[in-house]
Amino acid sequence: MSEIIDYCDKIITLDRNEFLKVSGSIDTNIYFVESGSLRIFIIDENEERVIRFGYSNDLIVALDSFLTGKPSDFYIQAIKKTCIKVIPKSRFLEFLSQSEQNKMTWTNILESLIIQQLEREKDLLTNSPKERYNRVLERSPRLFQEIPNRHIANYLRMSPETLSRLKKS
16 A cells, blocks of 8 residues: 555645535545544435544545546545545556556455445444444454544444443443
């Protein structure tokens, strides 16, 4: 992944709660999180629905907009002060054209994103809050160190009180 980061165009710092992307905008950049944390969410009937998180050493992208060049419904917002490297799509396409190995790196990243998304769907289809909590804790223990409980509860589709109770048990 470090090869991709070399194609960084600029570095930006977001303050806590600052938006990197808002709904309805086109964003064809890939972002490498150097420090801090972000959340990706949508608004569904006036309620925020957290889709995923990113923290240091993660790549973040509004993948729908990146792939299609069209507006996306996703918001990307800093949870705390966050420093990110920006890799524009044009620079990323340069990276891909350099070698078969670079294309394979991208394929591996996409495969990983697909697996993560499938795991996320399983989490949402699992009825018990305890099962959802345990699955995410097993898969991403770092999440509980990096992200505030209220965002984790939203991600797990449960109340902050339920999350607190599960963490204590």
